[in-house]
Amino acid sequence: MDLGIRGKYSFAQYAQYYYHKIGNILLPQGWQYQKSDYSVINYNVAIKKQIYSPNEYMALNALSEARLGTMFTDFSLGASAKVGLFKSVFSNDIAYDFQISAEASAFVKFVAHNGTIQGDLKNNPNVYEIKSPYIEHIVGSYSALAKARYKKN
Numbered sequence: 001m002d003l004g005i006r007g008k009y010s011f012a013q014y015a016q017y018y019y020h021k022i023g024n025i026l027l028p029q030g031w032q033y034q035k036s037d038y039s040v041i042n043y044n045v046a047i048k049k050q051i052y053s054p055n056e057y058m059a060l061n062a063l064s065e066a067r068l069g070t071m072f073t074d075f076s077l078g079a080s081a082k083v084g085l086f087k088s089v090f091s092n093d094i095a096y097d098f099q100i101s102a103e104a105s106a107f108v109k110f111v112a113h114n115g116t117i118q119g120d121l122k123n124n125p126n127v128y129e130i131k132s133p134y135i136e137h138i139v140g141s142y143s144a145l146a147k148a149r150y151k152k153n
Contacts, residue, residue, distance in 0.1 A: 002044065002071065006115065007037030040115070042069030048080075050088070058083050063105065071115040078107035086147075099149040106142045111135070 004010065013031045020027050044067050052060040063078040084101030119129035 002040060002042040002069070004040040005037060006040050006071065007034060009037050038070065040069070040071045042067055042071050051079075053088070056088070057085065059088065063107065065107075073113040074109050074111045076107045076109040078105055080105035097151050099147070099151075101147050103145045103147070104142070105144075107140065109139050109141065111137050111139060 013034070016028055019025075044065070046065040047063070049062045050059055051062050059082045061080045061082070063076070063080055065076040067074050080103055082101055082103040084099070086099045086101040113132075114135065117130045117135060118132065
């Protein structure tokens with residue numbers, strides 16, 4: 001579950017300015033146009049199910065995620081493939097002191113509401129927002145990850 005505030009009282013402006021200053025990056029503009037404050041309440045559920053593992057060095061997983069709330073309402077389906085020397089999250093059989101792996105994931109997301117560009121669900125007329133017909137409701141994403149871990153006994 002995600003709980004928070006969006007808008008001026010989230011203090012995101014100050015955090016963004018701080019990171020831009022210490023990174024010597026041009027300061028962002030446009031904070032005077034930020035959306036009005038509203039509460040963020042989001043329920044999130046994610047499921048990962050191993051669907052194929054021919055040996056202890058490979059795994060193929062099915063992934064799904066659902067988010068419902070004031071910030072995001074969407075549903076994702078995807079898959080991930082992992083190779084390497086790793087402990088499976090689905091079993092306690094193999095435990096290595098040293099683990100190394102590479103993983104690639106791909107998702108298709110079905111978007112009903114995205115509060116970062118559509119604003120709050122109250123349709124505040126004083127706030128600029130992009131209306132639903134003008135956003136992409138089906139989007140794809142992918143990621144890749146390389147990981148190494150050493151556990152000292």
